[in-house]
Amino acid sequence: MLPMSSFSPKGLLGELEQLVMLALLRLDNSAHAPAVVEEIQDRAGLELSRGSVYVALDRLEAKGYLTSRFGEPTAERGGKAKRLFSVTADGQHALAQTDRAIARLRAKPATGR
Amino acid sequence: MLARLLLRLVPDQWGESIEGDLDEARTKRRAGGRRAGPLWESWFCGSIVLRLVVEGMRARSGVRRSDGGRMLMNSFFFELKGAVRVLSRSRSTTILAVGVLAVTIGFSTAVFSVADGVLFKPLPYPAPDRLVTLRFKMPRLASGISLTGGELESARAAASVFEQVEAFNISGVASRIDGPEPERIRSGRVTPGFLPMLGARIRGEHFTHEHSAGAGAPVTILTHQYWKTRMGGDPSVIGTLLRLDGEAPLRIIGVLDEHFVFPSASRSLLPQILRPFPDAWLQDHGRGADAIGRLRPGVGLAAVPAAVPVDASVRSREGLQITAAPLHERMAYSARRGLIMLLAAVLGLLLIGMLDVAGLLLVRATSREREIVTRRALGASSGRIAWQLLLEALLVAAAGGALGVAAAGIAFESLLHLVPEQFRLLRPTGLDVRAMLFAGFAVLLTAVVFGLAPLVHLGRLSSASRAGAGLTGGRHVRRVSNAIVTGQVAAAVALTLIGVLLISSFIRVRHAPVGFDAARLAYISVTPPPSMLPTRGDFYRTALSRLRTIGDVQGVALLDVPALRSTVRGTTLGPDGGEVPQSSRLVSDTQLVVSPDYFRTAGLHLVEGRLFTDDDARNASGVAIVNETLARTWFPGDRAVGRRLVNKIENRLIVGLVEDARHFSLKEPPLAEIFTPMDPARPIHGGTFVIRSNEPREVLAPAVAALRVLAPTLPITSAETGDDAVARAAEAERFYATLLSLCAVAGLVLALVGLYGVLSWSVSSRRRELGLRAALGAEGRTLATGVARQAVPVLLIGGALGAVLGWWSARLATALLYEVSATDPSLWLTAVAIVGASSAMAIAIPARRAFLTNPAEALRQEG
Numbered sequence: 001m002l003p004m005s006s007f008s009p010k011g012l013l014g015e016l017e018q019l020v021m022l023a024l025l026r027l028d029n030s031a032h033a034p035a036v037v038e039e040i041q042d043r044a045g046l047e048l049s050r051g052s053v054y055v056a057l058d059r060l061e062a063k064g065y066l067t068s069r070f071g072e073p074t075a076e077r078g079g080k081a082k083r084l085f086s087v088t089a090d091g092q093h094a095l096a097q098t099d100r101a102i103a104r105l106r107a108k109p110a111t112g113r
Numbered sequence: 114m115l116a117r118l119l120l121r122l123v124p125d126q127w128g129e130s131i132e133g134d135l136d137e138a139r140t141k142r143r144a145g146g147r148r149a150g151p152l153w154e155s156w157f158c159g160s161i162v163l164r165l166v167v168e169g170m171r172a173r174s175g176v177r178r179s180d181g182g183r184m185l186m187n188s189f190f191f192e193l194k195g196a197v198r199v200l201s202r203s204r205s206t207t208i209l210a211v212g213v214l215a216v217t218i219g220f221s222t223a224v225f226s227v228a229d230g231v232l233f234k235p236l237p238y239p240a241p242d243r244l245v246t247l248r249f250k251m252p253r254l255a256s257g258i259s260l261t262g263g264e265l266e267s268a269r270a271a272a273s274v275f276e277q278v279e280a281f282n283i284s285g286v287a288s289r290i291d292g293p294e295p296e297r298i299r300s301g302r303v304t305p306g307f308l309p310m311l312g313a314r315i316r317g318e319h320f321t322h323e324h325s326a327g328a329g330a331p332v333t334i335l336t337h338q339y340w341k342t343r344m345g346g347d348p349s350v351i352g353t354l355l356r357l358d359g360e361a362p363l364r365i366i367g368v369l370d371e372h373f374v375f376p377s378a379s380r381s382l383l384p385q386i387l388r389p390f391p392d393a394w395l396q397d398h399g400r401g402a403d404a405i406g407r408l409r410p411g412v413g414l415a416a417v418p419a420a421v422p423v424d425a426s427v428r429s430r431e432g433l434q435i436t437a438a439p440l441h442e443r444m445a446y447s448a449r450r451g452l453i454m455l456l457a458a459v460l461g462l463l464l465i466g467m468l469d470v471a472g473l474l475l476v477r478a479t480s481r482e483r484e485i486v487t488r489r490a491l492g493a494s495s496g497r498i499a500w501q502l503l504l505e506a507l508l509v510a511a512a513g514g515a516l517g518v519a520a521a522g523i524a525f526e527s528l529l530h531l532v533p534e535q536f537r538l539l540r541p542t543g544l545d546v547r548a549m550l551f552a553g554f555a556v557l558l559t560a561v562v563f564g565l566a567p568l569v570h571l572g573r574l575s576s577a578s579r580a581g582a583g584l585t586g587g588r589h590v591r592r593v594s595n596a597i598v599t600g601q602v603a604a605a606v607a608l609t610l611i612g613v614l615l616i617s618s619f620i621r622v623r624h625a626p627v628g629f630d631a632a633r634l635a636y637i638s639v640t641p642p643p644s645m646l647p648t649r650g651d652f653y654r655t656a657l658s659r660l661r662t663i664g665d666v667q668g669v670a671l672l673d674v675p676a677l678r679s680t681v682r683g684t685t686l687g688p689d690g691g692e693v694p695q696s697s698r699l700v701s702d703t704q705l706v707v708s709p710d711y712f713r714t715a716g717l718h719l720v721e722g723r724l725f726t727d728d729d730a731r732n733a734s735g736v737a738i739v740n741e742t743l744a745r746t747w748f749p750g751d752r753a754v755g756r757r758l759v760n761k762i763e764n765r766l767i768v769g770l771v772e773d774a775r776h777f778s779l780k781e782p783p784l785a786e787i788f789t790p791m792d793p794a795r796p797i798h799g800g801t802f803v804i805r806s807n808e809p810r811e812v813l814a815p816a817v818a819a820l821r822v823l824a825p826t827l828p829i830t831s832a833e834t835g836d837d838a839v840a841r842a843a844e845a846e847r848f849y850a851t852l853l854s855l856c857a858v859a860g861l862v863l864a865l866v867g868l869y870g871v872l873s874w875s876v877s878s879r880r881r882e883l884g885l886r887a888a889l890g891a892e893g894r895t896l897a898t899g900v901a902r903q904a905v906p907v908l909l910i911g912g913a914l915g916a917v918l919g920w921w922s923a924r925l926a927t928a929l930l931y932e933v934s935a936t937d938p939s940l941w942l943t944a945v946a947i948v949g950a951s952s953a954m955a956i957a958i959p960a961r962r963a964f965l966t967n968p969a970e971a972l973r974q975e976g
Contacts, residue, residue: 034134050157051164051190058126058165070128076140080133 013098020056024087032082065091116154119162196504210473214513217466218552219520221459225548227528228452238311245437247404260402261424271420278406279307283384286640288358297828301384317351317367324389333363337371339385359644450928451849458856461604465860467559469867472597474563476874479590506564510557533844594871599911605864606915610944612857618930619850622843628774630716631835635809638675638830640799650796663815668714668805673706673797677842688747689757702785706797714805722754722769729790737765741773743785779842780931809834865955872959888968897964904956
């Protein structure tokens with residue numbers, strides 16, 4: 001179980017947030033919470049606690065990295081709508097930033113240092 | 114359901130989507146062939162909602178978590194889960210603690226709610242503490258009787274004392290002939306201002322002065338209960354007529370509100386319909402007005418007798434006055450002491466439960482000291498450890514509290530069934546929230562204090578070097594545990610003692626010698642409706658002979674009061690030669706009209722003289738039979754047979770003396786009773802058939818049927834066997850005995866759990882020592898007795914303390930005890946034996962474990 005990383009106010013994303021956003025992007029950038037949980041489980045093999053995913057989605061939306069809307073109710077949901085999340089442009093930007101930062105630290109130092 | 118509750122906590126931005134996610138997940142699970150019951154639903158919702166809620170709280174309070182890079186987890190939810198994990202490791206202690214809490218909170222809340230509902234709730238009337246009942250007090254009658262119309266007017270005129278005075282009378286009956294069967298209805302009379310004074314709400318109209326004056330057709334207001342049960346709660350009956358036998362029909366002008374409580378001490382004779390007091394009655398001199406007044410603010414009870422003079426016709430007699438008593442007291446007066454006793458028992462139970470939890474937590478704490486010391490050595494701060502211990506304690510308290518509340522609900526419903534008729538007035542309406550909060554707070558406090566107990570020892574310990582050795586804290590803890598269990602044993606002993614006393618009292622009451630052969634009797638009470646009044650003499654005669662023909666009936670007689678029910682009627686007869694002796698003024702007297710063979714039928718034995726004959730019936734006003742109590746008090750030192758009883762119009766010769774019997778109450782000593790034969794010229798109005806048979810239950814139905822054939826419109830008030838009547842009369846005692854013994858049993862069980870816990874822990878923690886001693890040749894028996902011996906001082910001291918506590922509380926309970934002495938040695942021995950036997954069981958199990966100590970195994974374990 002992945003502990004939730006602390007949010008940095010500067011906008012760098014924690015691990016859980018990255019996972020959630022990447023999963024969303026894989027799901028055509030429109031999915032509800034259970035689908036995200038399932039996608040992370042299937043693709044990354046990580047069983048996250050449901051609660052932490054929901055919380056992450058909420059927070060990311062609060063920061064403007066995600067946007068949400070209510071979708072169509074279906075019979076199997078007892079007629080209740082889904083809350084669908086999508087990654088915003090800001091969110092994509094933050095994701096890219098985080099990627100770059102990690103990649104740079106990971107890159108091997110030039111020989112001779 | 115829990116899930117539903119949780120879903121209500123979902124923050125707004127999620128709308129219904131989480132509920133939809135639940136439905137979706139449920140469908141998927143079921144499709145996959147897995148179960149999706151309420152437990153799973155609660156877990157599903159809980160895992161999401163609780164996180165969201167916690168995050169919401171965090172965001173609002175702006176808490177920033179700092180990650181100091183420590184190994185220990187720092188998320189609240191994870192801490193919670195950690196606490197759960199720790200608790201489930203010592204599963205039995207946790208379950209025990211939760212169970213103890215549940216029983217304690219549940220039971221004490223339920224009992225308190227029942228007791229509080231009857232005792233402490235303020236009367237449901239406006240300004241209830243200024244409401245008083247006005248009674249006419251005579252020296253020979255303990256409780257006072259009702260007022261005359263003139264006295265009522267005097268009270269109303271005393272404007273400086275009373276704000277308002279109204280009256281009621283509930284002894285009326287009417288015979289309704291609308292329904293499928295003739296029905297005897299209890300009809301009450303009230304003055305027009307009575308219902309408004311008590312804040313009663315009416316659907317329809319109130320009574321007015323015009324109604325009392327008799328203008329227009331007679332009217333009635335129905336009580337809510339009657340309206341609901343007999344008229345189907347149909348609002349359209351207002352305005353229609355209620356047809357009666359032998360009287361003009363009543364126009365229904367209103368229905369009383371459901372929550373109105375009639376201010377009468379007698380709960381079994383509540384009126385079903387109300388009618389206005391006719392002005393004409395109030396101008397009469399007869400007594401029958403039960404008056405209730407509201408005092409002016411600041412006026413005391415003592416001002417009443419001076420302000421309200423007695424009726425002119427009795428003013429010459431000494432010692433007569435009109436007194437006032439608080440209404441609340443009159444309505445619950447017999448209940449007060451018993452309920453205080455119950456509350457004390459509940460507190461005792463709460464105490465035992467708290468001590469139990471304390472002991473359990475303490476014991477568990479010592480077994481974790483090692484772990485705590487280790488963590489401390491690894492750098493965890495005391496604050497962190499304290500927080501974690503607190504969390505565990507809070508979890509236990511929360512689980513126990515939740516279970517306890519649920520248990521309280523169930524217990525409350527069951528206890529309500531036990532509340533005797535006479536207490537149903539101030540009916541407890543539901544679980545008392547204050548009680549729950551009080552109990553909850555008490556256990557929370559205990560859990561917190563003792564959950565943090567290990568920290569006390571942390572302060573004394575030096576560094577990690579001590580971690581390996583036995584901790585000095587152990588001995589200290591043992592002392593505290595022993596003290597705790599001693600306290601529990603004391604409380605349990607006291608409770609058991611009171612329980613034994615009350616059970617014994619109940620048994621005595623239940624089997625109180627009633628004088629007549631209750632086991633062989635059946636009673637059928639009837640009240641002839643107005644249409645039957647002219648022919649009632651014939652009816653009774655025919656009924657008596659008809660009932661005699663029923664198979665197995667050995668005798669039938671007639672009595673003019675119902676068995677073991679009514680309040681006492683006085684008598685106007687007095688001994689010839691003057692006043693009733695001063696000494697007998699404390700004994701109530703009463704007069705019963707009986708058919709000649711009553712005594713034989715009921716099994717009342719003749720002591721002297723003779724019983725009534727049929728001749729006496731013809732000369733009915735010339736003779737009387739008295740009982741032993743009357744003879745003893747009215748004619749001390751003299752023969753009663755041969756003396757005379759006189760009043761203004763009668764002069765009766767006492768021809769016989771019978772043994773005492775309890776016609777009215779099981780607990781009061783027998784009254785001074787005068788029996789007079791039935792006068793065929795003046796037959797009694799309402800009567801009770803007394804039927805003697807070997808199987809009284811078998812003859813009840815045929816007897817009732819026979820009466821119905823004889824008089825189809827005759828309402829039958831009650832039909833019960835003598836045993837039923839006696840059981841009914843002992844209801845209050847049974848109530849107390851049952852509730853208190855339940856408290857006692859619960860207390861005893863809890864105390865023994867504590868004792869067992871301490872001994873068990875002692876054996877576990879000294880396993881190494883025991884193993885060593887076993888290896889060195891000590892016999893199992895020695896080890897076992899060693900453990901048992903540990904319990905001895907606890908039991909002795911606890912028992913002694915409990916005995917003192919018990920003796921003190923038994924003295925308080927004396928008022929409740931019927932013919933049982935609070936210091937009866939056999940009962941004390943019984944209580945001691947019960948506690949002793951159960952303690953033996955609690956000791957036996959750990960002792961057996963010590964006995965079976967396998968040295969090799971014990972030494973292999975870490976000490």
